[in-house]
Amino acid sequence: MSPALPTNIADCDIHPAVRSMTDLEPWLSKQWIDHFRTYGALRQTHYVSGAPYHKSQPNASRRDAYPPEGGPQGSSLEFLRKQHLDGNGIGFGILNPLVQSQGVRNLEHSAALCRAINHWQAEVWIANEPRLRASIVVPYEDPEVAAEEIAFWADNDSFVQVLLLSRTSFLPGQKRYWPIYAAAAEAGLPVGIHAFGNSGWPVSSVGWPSFYMDEMIGHAQTSQAGLVSLVIEGVFERWPSLKLVLVESGFTWAPSLMWRLDKTFDTLRSEVPHLKLKPSEYIKRNVWWTSQPMDEPENKRFLADIFDWLGWDRLLFSSDYPHWDFDDPAKVITFPATDEQRYSFFIGNAKAVYGF
Amino acid sequence: MASEMARHVVAATADFPPGTRRLLDVDGRAIVVFNVRGDYFALLNRCPHNGGSLADGVVTGLLQSAAPGEYSYARQGEIIRCPWHGWEFDIKTGKSFCSVIKARARPYPVHVEPGHTLVEGLYRAETIPVRVEDDYVVVDA
Numbered sequence: 186m187s188p189a190l191p192t193n194i195a196d197c198d199i200h201p202a203v204r205s206m207t208d209l210e211p212w213l214s215k216q217w218i219d220h221f222r223t224y225g226a227l228r229q230t231h232y233v234s235g236a237p238y239h240k241s242q243p244n245a246s247r248r249d250a251y252p253p254e255g256g257p258q259g260s261s262l263e264f265l266r267k268q269h270l271d272g273n274g275i276g277f278g279i280l281n282p283l284v285q286s287q288g289v290r291n292l293e294h295s296a297a298l299c300r301a302i303n304h305w306q307a308e309v310w311i312a313n314e315p316r317l318r319a320s321i322v323v324p325y326e327d328p329e330v331a332a333e334e335i336a337f338w339a340d341n342d343s344f345v346q347v348l349l350l351s352r353t354s355f356l357p358g359q360k361r362y363w364p365i366y367a368a369a370a371e372a373g374l375p376v377g378i379h380a381f382g383n384s385g386w387p388v389s390s391v392g393w394p395s396f397y398m399d400e401m402i403g404h405a406q407t408s409q410a411g412l413v414s415l416v417i418e419g420v421f422e423r424w425p426s427l428k429l430v431l432v433e434s435g436f437t438w439a440p441s442l443m444w445r446l447d448k449t450f451d452t453l454r455s456e457v458p459h460l461k462l463k464p465s466e467y468i469k470r471n472v473w474w475t476s477q478p479m480d481e482p483e484n485k486r487f488l489a490d491i492f493d494w495l496g497w498d499r500l501l502f503s504s505d506y507p508h509w510d511f512d513d514p515a516k517v518i519t520f521p522a523t524d525e526q527r528y529s530f531f532i533g534n535a536k537a538v539y540g541f
Numbered sequence: 542m543a544s545e546m547a548r549h550v551v552a553a554t555a556d557f558p559p560g561t562r563r564l565l566d567v568d569g570r571a572i573v574v575f576n577v578r579g580d581y582f583a584l585l586n587r588c589p590h591n592g593g594s595l596a597d598g599v600v601t602g603l604l605q606s607a608a609p610g611e612y613s614y615a616r617q618g619e620i621i622r623c624p625w626h627g628w629e630f631d632i633k634t635g636k637s638f639c640s641v642i643k644a645r646a647r648p649y650p651v652h653v654e655p656g657h658t659l660v661e662g663l664y665r666a667e668t669i670p671v672r673v674e675d676d677y678v679v680v681d682a
Contacts, residue, residue, distance in 0.1 A: 241627050242624065242627070247593070247597075247624050247625055248597045248598065248599070248624035249593065249594045249597035249624045249625075509624075509625060509626065509627070510625075510626060511591075511625055511626075512591070513591050513592055515592070516591045516592060
């Protein structure tokens with residue numbers, strides 16, 4: 186019998202869905218409503234209008250999460266409340282909408298969709314459910330406009346982080362994206378980088394994989410490349426207070442990545458004189474990880490080693506509700522842990538990062 | 542254990558055709574019963590991996606590969622795929638086809654009994670009509 190879960194746990198990755206894109210029309214101008222109806226919203230993915238890989242469940246979501254009133258999984262606040270917030274004892278949940286907007290090739294259209302999604306989150310979801318908070322969805326391929334979007338919502342208590350996706354068109358540490366980090370640091374908001382997106386590049390650096398399973402694994406590699414870029418380009422040196430949360434990226438890879446970064450830094454530091462700290466020191470100061478999808482080694486105690494190596498203050502519980510690879514909070518810590526460690530993981534670290 | 546089990550009427554066989562399933566609550570336990578080509582099987586409605594509701598899963602077959610490039614699709618309608626992480630279980634035995642953990646969906650015995658044997662007090666839901674000439678599906682749980 187595993188110990189009881191803390192009450193009112195924090196879920197740092199919940200995905201609200203639109204019933205259809207017309208849900209956003211109250212906050213879109215006639216120009217963009219007509220544009221979307223006529224031309225759609227093309228993303229940086231070749232030759233396809235949707236996801237490059239078919240998901241294993243409809244809408245990449247649990248088949249038991251369809252709202253009784255109809256619509257796709259995650260599109261009903263009432264059902265999300267019942268099935269997830271009440272059902273799983275969630276006292277604080279962060280919305281990360283993966284509604285087509287970020288990475289749309291027409292940058293003005295991307296900005297309009299992001300603005301509409303932020304209104305939709307604030308007015309349809311957060312205003313009606315005190316346990317939820319939102320992420321500012323920004324058109325990250327237009328970093329100046331993304332910074333304006335952050336400033337627009339910075340004083341609105343509905344929002345607790347800035348949302349980027351891991352599949353940006355260029356490595357996320359590069360200078361073109363710095364206005365986003367400057368605006369987030371100025372607003373005191375963490376930047377969450379959620380796996381996925383449409384960069385125009387394959388998920389692998391050596392071409393398009395054949396299987397969805399390849400892509401699922403590849404998200405961790407993409408996130409590693411992004412984290413390496415953010416560290417080496419000096420983003421955490423320029424904005425020492427910036428909080429970065431890697432969402433749905435895996436985390437068991439992080440200790441070995443830090444070992445390799447530090448070893449390489451020792452030999453190549455003259456190439457990167459702007460770095461004053463070891464890479465692992467930036468990471469341990471500025472970076473957090475959400476837990477889902479938790480790896481499942483046969484010996485679950487190996488996970489305890491990873492938690493120890495990363496630090497129990499670095500990991501935030503996330504469920505990914507209603508997506509199919511959902512982690513149940515009651516099943517996620519399957520190895521011995523103290524009450525204090527469990528509290529940090531389920532509540533305390535999220536409080537520290539998001540300040541709720 | 543056996544002495545604690547009770548017989549629970551699920552449905553009349555006529556109302557429970559092949560390829561369908563029924564979810565029932567037996568003293569707080571959710572149990573899902575499947576009709577696989579006329580034979581009935583029941584599983585605890587809780588995926589042994591992470592607890593997903595098997596009643597909401599897709600009934601499918603078993604895709605196997607003896608060697609790369611060779612595929613066979615067998616046992617159509619006998620495999621339940623969990624609606625969360627897609628783990629697959631044999632409806633007849635509860636055995637998992639994912640080898641990484643020794644998970645097994647808990648099976649319950651199910652059988653068909655003649656209608657007239659059920660009229661005598663085992664009927665728990667009064668709203669189910671008794672049709673003596675029909676057979677009923679019963680689960681021991």
